[in-house]
Amino acid sequence: MNNRRQHCLSMLRICKTLKAIKQIHASLVTTGHHTDPFFAGKLLLHCAVTISDALDYARTLFLHFPNPDVFMYNTLIRGFSESGTPQNAIFTFMDMCRKSVDPPDSFSFAFVLKAAANYRSLKDGIQLHCQALRHGLDTHLFVGTTLISMYGECGSVQFAGKVFEEIRQPNVVMWNAIVTACFRSGDVKGAQKMFDRMPVKDLTSSNIMLAGYAKAGELELAKKVFLEMSLKDDVSWSTMIAGFAHNGCFDEAFGYFGELQRVGMKANMVTLTTVLSVCAQMGAFDFGKILHGFIEKSGFSWIISVNNALIDTYSKCGNVGMARLVFERMPDKKSIVSWTSMIAGLAMQGHGEQAIQLFKEMEDSGIRPDGITCTSILYACSHAGFIEQGCAYFSKMMDVYNIEPTIEHYGCMVDLYGRAGKLQKAFEFACKMQIPPNDIIWRTLLGACSIHGNVELAEHVKDKLSELDPNNSGDHVLLSNIYAVAGKWKDVATVRRSMTDQKIKKTPGWSMIQVDKFIYSFVAGEKPNEITKEAFDKLREIMLRLRVEGGYVLEVVSVLHDIEEEEKEDSVSKHSEKLAVAFGIARLCKGKVIRIVKNLRICRDCHTFMKLISKVYGLEIMVRDRSRFHSFSNGSCSCKDYW
Template sequence: MKGPELRYSTAERHPACLSTTPLQVQQPKPYPLSPTVNNDRYPILSLINQCNSTKQLKQVHAQMLHTGLFFYSFTAGKLITASALSPFSSLDYARQVFDQIPQPNLFTWNTLILFLQLLHHCEHFPDKFTFPFVIKAASELKAFWVGNAFHGMAIKGSLSSDVYILNSLVHFYGSCGDLDLAYAVFVKTLQKDVVSWNSMITDFAQGGCPGEALELFRGMEKENVKPNDVTMVGVLSNCTKKLDLEFGRWVYMYMKCGSFEDAKRLFDKMQDKDIFSWTTMLDGCAKLGEYDEARHVFDAMPRKDIAALNALISAFEQNGKPKEALAVFRELQLSKDAKPDEFTLVCALSASAKLGAMDLGRWIDVYIKKHGIKLNCHHTTSLIDMYAKCGDLEKALEVYYSVERKDVFVWSATIAGLAMHGHGRATLDLFSKMLEAKVKPNAVTFTNVLCACSHTGLVNEGQRLFYQMEPVYGVVPGEKHYACMVDMLGRSGLLQEAVKFIEKMPILPTASIWGALLGACRLHGNIELAGQACSRLLELDPRNHGAYVLLLNIYARTGKWDRVSGLRKNMRDFGLKKEPGCNSIEVNGIVHEFLVGDNSHKLSKEIYSKLDEITAKLKSVGYVPNKSYLLQLVEEEDMKEQALNLHSEKLAIAYGLISMGPSQPIRVVKNLRVYGDCHPVAKLKSGLYDREIILRDLYGFHHFRGGNCS
């Protein structure tokens, strides 16, 4: 869009001003002026608002000098405002203009924020127009004591009730991280306008208090203050933290709060969709599980910046779709339009960890080093977590030792890595070193340490740490810690002690706590207690298929087939299905997934041929399948044996044997618990084929080597 045109002869130009494209207007003659000049009488003033470059502004400046209009403080102030506050502002030029004014008025001083000079040279005390500007400047610099002094001056000048000053102070204290003072000023603002509410909502949102931000928004509604676009931006990110549909409707965040159709209608009605709208729709689709729609939105986006790619990768990664997250990341690798940033790399590492995709995780590690990206704690924690969950504990420890300054998250991730690999003593040793380094453990640290004690039978050590959590370390035990204790006691066969522990807990037992007891009952075959635990669990979570499956396995192992049938009928009545076992294995950077009886793989023929070979070898060393682990009532004995052979982890291991070199470890990730017939078979395979097999399930790692398990 072109700016206004003003024409005058070369002789009429002020020598201090630059010329540019001519601007068209009638040239006024010199005239006397009063402080009430207006744009209608003197059209040159309206041209100031129409200028879109400093050069055009200088043309207007020259014309004002020629006519004498510049030498009145009111009109000169308008010129300074444009030069200092417009999109093409130049503070140097504004200061030059200011210095030419013989007697600048208060408005002019306000415009340039020459606050200290104003105090020394201006006859006027700063007014309600001055303070918002200087307080905003203090906010930008996060100069707490300076802004606090301005607050005191405003009170001294009897300006402490002015809404503009109070709004500025709310923003200032929030910017400096003092939410208590910001809220105190907000509460004292008697005549709150929408800016007042927006300032406090933004402070809460940016200060990590989403709940308070959303409650404040509800307060706006009660006070009949109509939110504007700034309000929506302030609460937008916070809606994702709460799935409150009715609240979501108020802030037009249907997508974030679960109403997909409402969001889609709203989105389709939008005439001008900016990148923020596209990204919000994309993020919401993925988070709601509308993955096809998310992909459709992504493909339809006119411009795919790194924010959009991050939204899709993050949504997939955080919602149990690591394979899809890595697929988008691979697209980013091939893209020339965007490059991964720090957030992308952390999300991709997390997805790699969940999927066991160590080749890609290694690529990211190399990428970070190649591009000289300085490792922060997020990167370090993600790398340790990735290597540990992909089965390479040595590499995880190598990353840990390479870091000079370790925060609680780095320590906790390394402790978790040792714990999931069954190194209980090493976990406790590292925890002791963490304390020696004066790093205070948090709730996550204790969860990891207690899990290590549970998996390795260190009951006394685990109990000692649990009862020290609050009095010694100031960490109040939560649901996960209580569940760890129940699991620890139960795994060690102390089932009655586990029951007594539950009865004495200061919190109500949750589904996870009853689930831990049920899992221990499965391990030790305690049918009656398992039935009680399952009943209590299903009271809290009636559709928990995992509880049914655990009890099914207990009944099947003990030959209670009538109970198996009854339980299966209950599952059918509730419309529940057992989650299918799925195992994945990464070969040459590609993750291959297998389900029970899967024949969809392109090498399916070779895989089943290898399975036949494995079965023959197992029989030759005297292995007899334990058919009691089958949940189905299969009549024929040969069909039972065939069903056992078709378990998905056996298919994955067979594929690893035919596709990977003899020196490469076979790393398999299972979505369920490894138990029953698969465990002894994996041990035998590691000996028969002289291969290292690393099997990860929901609860940790099994390292099979030479016919043994770690």
């Protein structure tokens, strides 16, 4: 028996695929050992935790075992808690409480509380806390630490603090958990107080403070902690580089990157992928290129995850050509993330046909798409207007690949119909979804109503949104604009009055542009300073030239009816992307591509404005709004005005 156990363990240690797992399982069935709790438990653990795509098989194994013990339940709960469906961990825990002879132990609660944290379900977390109290495990160090983390993730730092204060002798891990909980809830001062109270601090404690301060924009405090650290690891350096980059201080971020190498530490895979991820988020193309050069010189170009991060960075910075070059030069063994990142990059640029072709190449290479890949190809079809292909992929996703549609997939389909003007079809699709449509689904449809001017359906959809997310400023503004375009000024006034009465403030539009290693941000309606004054001065010059040479006329149809025409023009002319492009023209040298990242959807007037600038000034302009990329060149846009 001992030899057989050793053989089984050694086989599992080298097992890397679901196919191999099935072969081991078949062998156990043949010898009759599949009902042995030891073998069944080890097999279940490997499926639920080690093999990435074997969780469903783990559930099947579990359901076929006659009397699963607490270890087996804990294993499945752990697997679900770390998956994309953490709510299943809670269902499994409830099933254990009903059926298992033995009560849940500290591991049961630690795993299921992690699921509640990942699911951001405060309600489930509180109920689980009550269960832990009932079983006398609420003050267990392991369970208490997870309780604190759960409350922190759910934004309830008060409850996290109460749990912490009830622990008699918290260890350094628990102290770190409460500091993290404070940062998660936005309580920077609370985190500082807890950090100062810590009797013993470790490297993780300092790294938590670095990350928390950087995320809160408290860069000077992060610097202070960093300088006081006697020991720094790759996480410390990565946090400082990514933190400064995320806050737009790319010159300092690059300085830390250089300092990292000067002190004799090597940038590793984690550091590079972290910083590239920030470059992707911020649209920092120049900094991304510098990192790419470092990757090539340092011999990291063979690492798949680093290449994936490069593809994502170039795609989100608007240079899909460079992304494709990285993709083509990758080692033969591309991961599903590689294919998905490239397909998503093509989709964002509106290259629907290329995205579909690449999806076919991926299938031909034997790579099976996952849910994220399907979202990317549906997104590509939506933004290119490929309705038939999008519907076919949605059906294939379920029928061929057995992928259960998520809210993201349904959202893509509503967007697909909505953009094409098939609003009734989009509405019917949303009503017939297998899962209840959320606010994002209805907001997508409201946006389509805005594009195509369907007031009646917009009102109906807004009612749906009012039930789900009544205080969302964007929904009110969108409905107001729909009324304005239709000339229903009384309804515009009603919506605006409602916003005032409910104290709902419009989300200000902002745009960012990188110039000489610095990120400059422009916010609609912000107080003037030296930078905005320079941008305004250049913008006035640009608008005068566009009117004379390009016949530009401001589109002010959606601006409030009861203000003077001059005020309307002033309101539209101050949109953040106009200021950003003006600043770019003033500061960037000739021949440079102007790259702008914007938090809201670009408006029609700004879209026309960018096209005219590209023609009159002979410039290439890239604008990444919250939905897609717009590449302006020679008076036209890559979206072909289908956006």
